[in-house]
Amino acid sequence: MHASILKYFVEVARCGSIRKAAQNLYVASSAVNRQILKLESEMGTDLFDRLPNGIRLNAAGERMLQHIRVTLNDFHLMRSELDELKDERKGHVSVVAMDSLFVDFLPAAVEDFSELYPAVTYSIAAVTPWDVPSKVLGGEFDVGVTFIAKLPAGLDVAAQVALPPGVVMASSHPLARQERLSFADCRNHAFLRLEGRSPIQGVVSPKFAEFWDLLTPSVTCNSTTLLKRLIASGRGISFFSKLAFVEEIASGEVVWRPFDEPNINALTVGIITPTQRALPNVTHDFVRGIVHRLKQVELSLLDT
Missing domain, CATH: 1.10.10.10 (Winged helix-like DNA-binding domain superfamily/Winged helix DNA-binding domain)
Structure with a gap:
C-alpha cells in the first residue's frame, strides 16, 4: 500500500x-x-x-x-x-516566523518532515514579522517565514503566496456582510489585539499606522490561540492573514475580509533564506517541504 x-x-x-x-x-x-x-x-x-x-x-x-x-x-x-x-538524514533546522504560522502551518510541517528525517533537531522561534529578515540575515536562523515587503540585500525569497492580512471575525459579526472593509468600518467595533506593534505596521503606509494608534483594544494578549477563541466567540474583530484561521474559515466559524487598501492587499507571505551563507542539505530539503505546503495552503484558501 x-x-x-x-x-x-x-x-x-x-x-x-x-x-x-x-x-x-x-x-x-x-x-x-x-x-x-x-x-x-x-x-x-x-x-x-x-x-x-x-x-x-x-x-x-x-x-x-x-x-x-x-x-x-x-x-x-x-x-x-x-x-x-x-550517518545521513541528520542535522539541525532553524526557523523564525511570525506568530500566526505557529497555529497549524509549522507544527504540521515539522510533523511531516520528522517522518522522513527522524534524527533532525529544530530551533523554532516566533517574532514580529518585521524582525524575521534581520534574524535570518544575522545568522541566528537559516529560514524565515513572514510578510514580504522590501527585503534587505542578502536574502532570497524561496516562495511567496498571496495571503495578505485582513479582518477576521465571527460569521455572525455585522461586518461579515461586507465584501471589503475600510479603516472607518473597523474603528467602532470591539478590537482584539496581539500584544505589541501591529504585525504590518512596518511594511505598509503611514495611514495604517495612524489607524492602529487610534484603536482602543478591548483585549490585548500575546497568544494567537487565545485571540482565535475570542474572535470565534464573537468578542470582537482582529487583523490576521488567513494562515492563522485555515480550519475556522473552511468550517464557516469565522470569516476573513480584505481591507479596502491596495498597499495591504499587495502583501504576500514568503519563505526567506540567506544568499551569502551555505545551508545544510537537510535545511534545503526542509525549505522544499514548506514551499510545497505554503502553496497548498494558498490553493485550499482560494475563494474563502
Whole structure:
C-alpha cells in the first residue's frame, strides 16, 4: 500500500470526517475520498461506516488501523536504524516566523518532515514579522517565514503566496456582510489585539499606522490561540492573514475580509533564506517541504 494512502486513512480515522482530514492534510476532500475508496476496493470491504454527520471505523477498519500503526512504527524504526548506519538524514533546522504560522502551518510541517528525517533537531522561534529578515540575515536562523515587503540585500525569497492580512471575525459579526472593509468600518467595533506593534505596521503606509494608534483594544494578549477563541466567540474583530484561521474559515466559524487598501492587499507571505551563507542539505530539503505546503495552503484558501 502506498504511504499516502496510509497517511490519509489514519487522518480520516482520527478526525471522523473526510472534510476535516483534508483540511489538516492541505489537500482536496475529493483526493482523500478517492484514496479511501481505493483502499477499501483493494481490501475488498468497507472500512468505515458512513453516518449523517461523518464517518466511523467499523470492525474491519479498526483492524486495519491497528495494522497501519504497527507498520508505520516499524518503518520509522527501520529508517532511523538505516540513517544511523549511513550517518545521513541528520542535522539541525532553524526557523523564525511570525506568530500566526505557529497555529497549524509549522507544527504540521515539522510533523511531516520528522517522518522522513527522524534524527533532525529544530530551533523554532516566533517574532514580529518585521524582525524575521534581520534574524535570518544575522545568522541566528537559516529560514524565515513572514510578510514580504522590501527585503534587505542578502536574502532570497524561496516562495511567496498571496495571503495578505485582513479582518477576521465571527460569521455572525455585522461586518461579515461586507465584501471589503475600510479603516472607518473597523474603528467602532470591539478590537482584539496581539500584544505589541501591529504585525504590518512596518511594511505598509503611514495611514495604517495612524489607524492602529487610534484603536482602543478591548483585549490585548500575546497568544494567537487565545485571540482565535475570542474572535470565534464573537468578542470582537482582529487583523490576521488567513494562515492563522485555515480550519475556522473552511468550517464557516469565522470569516476573513480584505481591507479596502491596495498597499495591504499587495502583501504576500514568503519563505526567506540567506544568499551569502551555505545551508545544510537537510535545511534545503526542509525549505522544499514548506514551499510545497505554503502553496497548498494558498490553493485550499482560494475563494474563502
